[in-house]
Each structure stands twice: as structure tokens, then as C-alpha cells.
Amino acid sequence: MAHSPYDLMMSLALDGELNEREQEELHLHLQACLPCADVWQRMKRVDAVFVHPPHVAPPMNLRAQVMARIDAYEDSRHRHPWAVAAFVLITLAAAISIATPMLFFALGLYRTLLALPIVGAALNLVLQAFATTQEALLLALEALRDWLAYLVSDPVALAVVLAALVLASTSIGLLEWYKAVKGEYAAQQA
Amino acid sequence: MDTDQQLVARVLGGDQQAFAELVEAHQQAVYNLAYRMLGNVDEAEDATQEAFLRAYQHLRRYDPSRPFRTWLLSIASNYCIDCIRKRRLTWLSIDEPLPPHPALTSSEPTPERAAVDSEQAAIIQALLGELAPEYRAAVILRYWYDMSYTEIAEALETSESAIKSRLFRARQMLAAKLAEADVPELVAMMEGA
Numbered sequence A: 001m002a003h004s005p006y007d008l009m010m011s012l013a014l015d016g017e018l019n020e021r022e023q024e025e026l027h028l029h030l031q032a033c034l035p036c037a038d039v040w041q042r043m044k045r046v047d048a049v050f051v052h053p054p055h056v057a058p059p060m061n062l063r064a065q066v067m068a069r070i071d072a073y074e075d076s077r078h079r080h081p082w083a084v085a086a087f088v089l090i091t092l093a094a095a096i097s098i099a100t101p102m103l104f105f106a107l108g109l110y111r112t113l114l115a116l117p118i119v120g121a122a123l124n125l126v127l128q129a130f131a132t133t134q135e136a137l138l139l140a141l142e143a144l145r146d147w148l149a150y151l152v153s154d155p156v157a158l159a160v161v162l163a164a165l166v167l168a169s170t171s172i173g174l175l176e177w178y179k180a181v182k183g184e185y186a187a188q189q190a
Numbered sequence B: 001m002d003t004d005q006q007l008v009a010r011v012l013g014g015d016q017q018a019f020a021e022l023v024e025a026h027q028q029a030v031y032n033l034a035y036r037m038l039g040n041v042d043e044a045e046d047a048t049q050e051a052f053l054r055a056y057q058h059l060r061r062y063d064p065s066r067p068f069r070t071w072l073l074s075i076a077s078n079y080c081i082d083c084i085r086k087r088r089l090t091w092l093s094i095d096e097p098l099p100p101h102p103a104l105t106s107s108e109p110t111p112e113r114a115a116v117d118s119e120q121a122a123i124i125q126a127l128l129g130e131l132a133p134e135y136r137a138a139v140i141l142r143y144w145y146d147m148s149y150t151e152i153a154e155a156l157e158t159s160e161s162a163i164k165s166r167l168f169r170a171r172q173m174l175a176a177k178l179a180e181a182d183v184p185e186l187v188a189m190m191e192g193a
Helices: A005-014 A020-032 A034-050 A062-106 A109-114 A117-153 A155-189 B004-012 B016-038 B041-057 B068-086 B111-129 B133-144 B149-155 B160-181 B184-192
Strands: none
Touching: A005 A020, A005 A034, A005 B160, A020 A034, A034 B111, A034 B133, A034 B160, A062 A109, A062 B016, A062 B041, A109 A117, A117 A155, B004 B016, B004 B068, B016 B041, B016 B068, B016 B111, B016 B133, B041 B068, B068 B133, B068 B149, B111 B133, B111 B160, B133 B149, B133 B160, B149 B160
């Protein structure tokens, strides 16, 4: 916050943003107020330092480097349609691979295949494998459900698990922070 | 010679070479801004490239009724502010001013003038390093790009009153830091320059 309205006026005066009446008002105040006159002198010193900076010459090859990046960007844009086409094809293939077995079972075609000598035996094995996997998944889910139920019913166990999670996430966060600081320090040293 | 707006129209029409002309015309301004904001030549070079690339990518959003340079500097300054925010530690200090850039130039410098320029550059960079990025950008755009409050506000995506306040506060901070730096002879020479 400005300690008086004249502080902000001084900054505006340096930017040539005061009208004649305001300039006169500021001028009269500065003649009467020593602290403000001191601030004004200090702000004028800043102005003197900043008003004519020496220029910094850009590297000779800057334009070439910029245009090289733009060329690379254009190349990636031109490759873009191929990427879209590849994405569509992959999505389509995935959809077909999921939909085909579903239709196969929904339409009952698998019964015909099961009746065939070799194909039927192979299909039977596949179906058994599916059934076994399903059972294993159900068992795992049940075990997880029982464990969560136990955790909720026992406050000590719940506290231990939560503390372990907080500790693990804090450790990971501190480790990442340390890596970032170390990297920045190395970059500054370089 | 084509104006910036004509060059932009040519780029939008597919003439990539026209963008090279825009880069040639504005690289000095963008690079100086980036160097003043970031304080080192490597980051300034990267930021300049990135600013031009972003301008190229978003050229269709450019409003031809506004000066192209203001729009470009807006992209550059916002990118530099983001870069500074990403730095987790600040290494610049008024006590440890950066060495002056080797390519500092001035027209026909006398040895005395060159010495003042070199010291001035170091002091300016150290002083700027003390400011928050939003304040730094406002000072740079006001002093060295002669932008109005309205243009700075547009460039930094804020209000004119915020810019007035930032410039005032920045000047207060700079005045205090300059007094601490204790360089009365240099200031006297620059005041007389």
C-alpha cells in the first residue's frame, strides 16, 4: 500500500501519466514534504538507471534455429494424418477383437464348434481356462473384501495402514524434491 | 517492404519464408526481453525460440488491429514468467550480480562509457533479479519497450490499475535495493548521460 496518494502519483509522473493539474499538485506537495521529496529523488534514481539500458545482441544463428524448430513442427503436423489413421485402425482392430467373441457366444455358434473333433477340444480347453481365471479373480476379490472389512472394524489396523501410506507418499515427495533441487543446483553450477 | 500484418497474412497463406522475416525483424526485441527476464543467455535463447514457435503455432489468433510486436512480446513475457515460476530456487542476488553479457553493445562507446554500460548492465540484472516475475515484466515492458499501461495490461493479461500498482511497488523496491547497492558515482554518471 502507498503511504500517501503522492507515492503512486510519483510513479505515474515518471511515466508521464499525470495531467497538468496533478503535476502541479505533486510539485507543490514535494516542495512542502521532505519525506516525499526524498522518495521522489530515489524514484528518479531508479529511472536514471533503467531508462537507457545497453542492448544485448542475440546469437547470430538465432533466426536459423527458430526456423529449424518451425520446420520440425511443420514436419510433425504433416505426419499427423498418418498418426490419426493408425489410431483409428488400432481402435477398430481392438473393437473387432472384443466384439467377435461376444457375438460368437451370443449367437450360440460355439456349440457347433464344440462338436468338431480337434477344434472342439481346443475350444473346451480355452473355456475351462476362462472359467478357472474367473474363479481365481472372484476369490481374490472376496479376499480383498474380507481384508477391507477387517480393516474398517479394527481402528489400530486402519491407523497402521494409513500411517504407512502417508509415510510412503511423503518419502516419494521428498525424494522427488531432492532430485529437482539437486538438478537445479547442478544446472546452476554448469 | 511488407508490414508485419502483411507478413502475417503471407505466413497464414502458407509462405513460411515470411515468418523468417518476422523473426529477423523482432528477434532483438524478444531476445532482450527474455535476457532481462531470465538473466542468462542460454535460457534467453531457448525462451526466444519458444516464443517465436508459439507465435507461429497460434498465428491465427493474432488480431491484426494490434501491433504484432506487442502480441509477440506478450507471448514471450508470459513464457518467461512461467519459466521463473518453475524455478524452485532463486540464485540471483543483489550481492552476487551476474557478469555482464559478452555481447553488450552501445553505439561508438568510449572506454569510460563502456565501463559504465558494463557496470550498469550488471546492476540492472541484479536489481531485476530481486523482483517478482510479474513486477519484472512490467518494468521491462514499460522502460525498454515503451509500452503504455493499456498495452502492458493486455500483454500480461491483467488490469491497468494492477500495472500502475506493480510499477509503483517495483520502483519502491528498486529504489531501496539501489540505495543498498551504494553506487552513487555510477548513478550520477547515468543521470548525466
